Structure formats: structure tokens, C-alpha cells
Amino acid sequence: MRKAYFTFVFLTVIGTACEKEINVDLQRTEDMVVVEGIIEQGSFPMVRISKSLNYFSRITPQQLLESFVHNAAVTVSNGVQTHRLREYRTDTTGGIALYFYTVDTADMQTAFFGEPGKSYTLRIETEGQTFHSITTIPEPKFRIDTMWWKFGKEEDSNRAEILLKVTDPPERGNYFRYFTSLNRGRFLPALSSVFDDQVVNGTSFDVVVAPGVDKNRSSGISGDYGFFDKGDTVTLKFCNIDHNTYDFWRTAEFAYSSAGNPFSSPTRTMGNVKGALGYWGGYSVALKTIIIPK
Template identity: 70%
Template sequence: MPIGCVYTHIDAFHHTRFEFLLSTLYFCNPMQKAYFPLLMVVLACTACEKEITVDLQSKEDRLVVEGIIEDGRFPMVTISRSLNYFSKITPAQLLESFVHDAVVTVSNGVRTHQLREYRTDTTNGIALYFYSADTAQFHTAFTGQPGNSYTLKIEVEGKTLHAVTTIPEPKLRLDSMWWMDSGNSSTEKARVLVKVTDPPERGNYVRYFTSRNGDRFLPGLNSVFDDHIVNGTTFDVPLDAGVDKNQKIDFDTYGYFKKGDTVTLKFCNVDHNTYDFWRTADFAFTATGNPFATPTRTQGNVQGALGYWGGYSVTYKTITIPK
């Protein structure tokens, strides 16, 4: 029975066994409040080949890193411990899972900045902890810039963790965005489409999020794509509405927007490691419960821990779908 790691997203009071990582990160000044989801790794999934016994309860906790840097934004990192599959998820347990007092540094090759730990409170009164730019040390702080690589180093609990990411140049270019009727009997549903131009050079990757009427950005159920087939062309592609994977997905309405919605697209060029992480995570999520699916290990890039450190080159576009 092959074993593959499955990442589970746990957001305040919502816990779904097979959710993944962060459904979005709202970047802000470190002194402002924001919504910060929490990455947890809780179980191994199986496929039917040969039966073995797996003692999930004896699985040791592992460090889990969730980090991101966008162009024009400060880096942000959360560090937590994995939760046992059989754990009852409570606000107190979530609070206890955060790892404090880590030495977290990010380098752009010229400057190295030590991040500071902050606390933010959600609307439900749950405290969340994250590391971001130290406002008392702004002379070494920096924001992300396309074309640069960023090294993350974490020293915690006697361990040293490393990861490298790149914010790529926005080579996959978002040209335009529009809407069309859903094509079924519903007069309320609408589809959003985009026109994208890809350069002749291969190896470009995108991850996208959508926001509806000013709500938080949510990724698509399959949130990444590459230029393997469309290399060097200008092409049209429909984009499904982003989803909150903490909630049950209604596949009767999945992918559609409503007439009257104002839709903002967050279109992100990402590097290959970030693409690979989300490609495997999205696939594992959609394959959960399918006995014929191939087991997939979510491919993180943090040496010494579970998780992910990713860079995003971001473009925004907004349209309003008339009623």
C-alpha cells in the first residue's frame, strides 16, 4: 500500500481531513491585522495494492513551514507542528501547534533580514502567529522583486531548516479578462475567461486566485498550470471561481460566478518548485476518496521539515459581471 503525504488546512474552527495548506495569504504591513491560514500535515493516504498496517497514532510530530514572498510585499512565514490524524481539533490545540521563538531569516543575496514574530486575532477571537519584517530593523528589510531569488533559513528546536524560492519575471502575461453566460439553463451563472500570452521560452508557470465582491482571495480547485502545451502562443482559458477547501464544495455551482459579481483575479507567475508543490497538492485533494487514483506525495521544498516557501509575481485584473 503506497503511502503519500497529504497536507490538511485547518482554519480557526473548520477542519477537513483532506484540505491543503493555505487557501490564501493576505499580505499587509506587519502591524495590521489579516487572515492567516495554518498549514498542518496530518495523515498518509493509501491506494489498494497490498495491505499493511499503519500505526498513525504513533507518528511523531513534525515541523511544518508555510512561507511566501510576493513582489512588493514583505515575506511572511508561519511555523507549526503537525497534528495527529486522530486529534480532535480545538482552538486551544491550534494555538499550541504554533512554534515560537524561532530565528527566521530571509536573504535576497544582498541583504539578510531577521523576521519578527507577530500575533494577530481572527474575527472569531482565535490568535494566530506568524513571522514577518521587523519594523524596528527596517534598514535591513526588503520586499520581493521579480527576477530575484530568496533564501529562507529557520533555526528552531536545535534544527536548521532551509528553502530557496524565486519570484520569476511575469513572462506568462495576462492580456485581458471577460465573462460569458454559463451556457446552461441558469440565468444567474457566469463564466470568467482570460487571454494569456506565453513567450517562446519554455518553463513558465502560473497560480491563480479569485476574489468575489471584495472577499478574500481563494485558489482554484486546480490552481496551477504550465506552458507545456501552449508554449509561445496566445490562448484563451476559462478560470473556475476559487473555493474554500474548508467548506463542502457544491459541484452544481462550482466554477461559476453570479451575475452582479465583481470579480478580481490574482494571476501569479511562480517558479517550478512552487508549481510542483501546488500541482501535487491540488491533485491529491481532488483524488481523495477515489480508490483508483494514483497515490501522490505533495512535493514541498523545505529541507528538514514539511511545507513550502514560495515566491509570487502578481498581476491583478477586475471585472464586474452585469446582472
């Protein structure tokens, strides 16, 4: 809606001969359930459930707190076992409470870790509605060969790039997403964190690793984005993902990068939870650390 508004403003400015007033009816839609669910290799599933917020509303900590969906019946199945997740609360350093569902430590008999090559079904029942989705943790088809660093444009620069050499097998249809942890901080995705093998299928190729970004803090994105500092310890979290997970993040990242651009095309984020917003995604994980010398 906001993109349409800016387009009309632009046309009004350049088309002085056209003075007709244009009103856009910004209708409020019903709140929808929003799901963010992941299951990683070697980890228990984790699911956040909330309600969507009005696009034009001012978001406050209290609104965020009230958006979480509580007491939902959330189960994950690997085809052999079905485990009901339990709701937990954690407090951020900023004093904001977050709620999520993960393994019920009081019932470990049916609990399981994520494994490559297996599919997982998520089922959510809340407020008389039922949502479900299926994801797969793929086998690690994309493989990291080497990881190295190099200085920026000037040899005496304090800034450095990190690169990967990645090999893709002959079979088409492979996807990956990556995160970085800087100096043992939390893992964050880059602005563009997902790749496919449409162009590079069956080859070895280089990838420039960009630093992860907290997209809730746009001030952290500067003009020299893409570089690390001398002395940084960088841990790469390299994840093979399935097609649905790739599609969700590809469209979500495009929408984020074009937000506020009056010339961009509207983008629909492609989730895979029927009847809800968001996604349920599986990740095959490999970790690699590099230290940039001072």
C-alpha cells in the first residue's frame, strides 16, 4: 500500500497538468497468524507464533508482547515420532519478553533432533484454527572447499573481505543460506543470504561472505558494508536448505531491500504454512571459523 502512495505523490509532482485528487482506501485486514519455525541438523525444533500487526501502526514493546500466541498445541513429526512442543519465555537484554515453542524437557521420550535427509511435519492448533507445513533437512549437497580473507582495495587497509569456494554437484535443485557470527556474537544473516545453483550447477565457484545484519537496526548498515576488520573472528554457519525455505527468504529479502522504493515492484513473500504467514524450514548446518590477523 505504501508503495502505491509514493507512486501517486511522484506522479502529482511531475504531472502538473493533472490536478485531480486521488484517495487511496487503506483497508485494515484481519490479523493473521505468523509462524517462524526452524529445525536444524543436531538441534530440536523451535517455533515462534504471533499475530500480524497493522502495517501503518506504531510498533511498541507492549504491542509486540501482546502479539505472541500462547497455549497453542504445536507438534512436530519426523514420520516415526511425534513430539508436542512446550511454550517458553525468554527476556532480551532490552527487557522485552519473547515467547517460543521447543522441546518439552518433561517428555523426552518422543523428542528428536533434526537429521539431514529427513522430512518434518509441523502442526499448529490455536483458537479453533489448524495450520500445517512440511519441510526437509536436505543432504549437504553444496560443499565448502576453502574459506579465506583478503584486504580491501588498499594493502594497508584495515578492512578485509572473506570469501568461500563452494562446490555444487551435477544434480540441479540445490539451495543454501548462510549466517555469520562476529567475535562470538549471535549468528545473523547477510542482506542477501540465499543462493541457488541455477547458474553455477555442477561447478566450483567463489562467494563473497558479507557480515550478518540485524535488520531491526538499519543504522548498522554503513557505506562500507561487506567488509570485516583486522582482528575479527568470524564464524560462518553454512546451511543447505530446501526449495520452500529458499523461496521464503529470497522473497522476504527482496521485499526488505526494496522497502520505501517507489519504483520497486510489489513483492509477495512466499511462505509455506497453509493459511498463515511465515515459514517452516529445515537447515543442514556446517560451521567454519576464520581469524583475520591484525
